[in-house]
Amino acid sequence: MITKDEVCNVHAMTEEAKYNLLKEVITDYDRKESNLIQILHMAQAIFGYVPAEVQHFIADQMELSLSKVNSVLTFYSFFSTQPKGKYTVSICLGTACYVRGGKEVLNKLKSVLGIDVGATTEDKIFSLSVMRCIGACGLAPAMTINNKVYKQVNPNKIPRILGMLK
Ligand code: FES
Structure with missing residues (x-):
């Protein structure tokens, strides 16, 4: 097989x-x-x-x-019918991340990237998605960019994190 x-x-x-x-x-x-x-x-x-x-x-x-x-x-949210960007940014909205500000981080990601969940930026650099618990609840809110995990993120850190990837 x-x-x-x-x-x-x-x-x-x-x-x-x-x-x-x-x-x-x-x-x-x-x-x-x-x-x-x-x-x-x-x-x-x-x-x-x-x-x-x-x-x-x-x-x-x-x-x-x-x-x-x-x-x-x-x-299933892990399937995509649209081409993905070079980087897939996923914010965890599991319970621990949600109550510790995951939603605010998501809103910041949407505004900085100018896209909604499930979409890809026009330059094909970033795609945005949400996910459930990835087991990093102790250091919530957590986010991943491709395979790298970012812990204790907050809205103020988003521009710098994304800027380093461009
Ligand atoms: S709820 Fe986000 S890592 Fe567990």
Whole structure:
């Protein structure tokens, strides 16, 4: 079975090769509807996001309706139907982070980046998302930028943190 590690070099692949790989993934998962979430994870790993064309492809290959594929995709916040920016900024809105100012940090992120949750800046540098507890409650509010965790963030720190990445 193809693993996520095997799709780490997808940047060098042609679109055709990506679709061929996705077809193999779907075959490996026996085209079963019960494996749809895993298949969507792999599709996102291959394409970086799951655009409408890829949703159509998965629906055709699995003999599912497009609305079935789309409803699963849009139900889970970790899937994206839009291309992501170079940096994905995620603020935790779990209980501890929320009560310690996570919402204010989110509002600052929205105003500094000029985008809403789920969107990407025009220059394709930043995407903004929210997440649930990442286990850093003792140092809430927590935020991540790609894989790096930022603890005890507050609205005043946001411009400097984002500015360092530009
Ligand atoms: S609630 Fe945010 S890290 Fe736990």
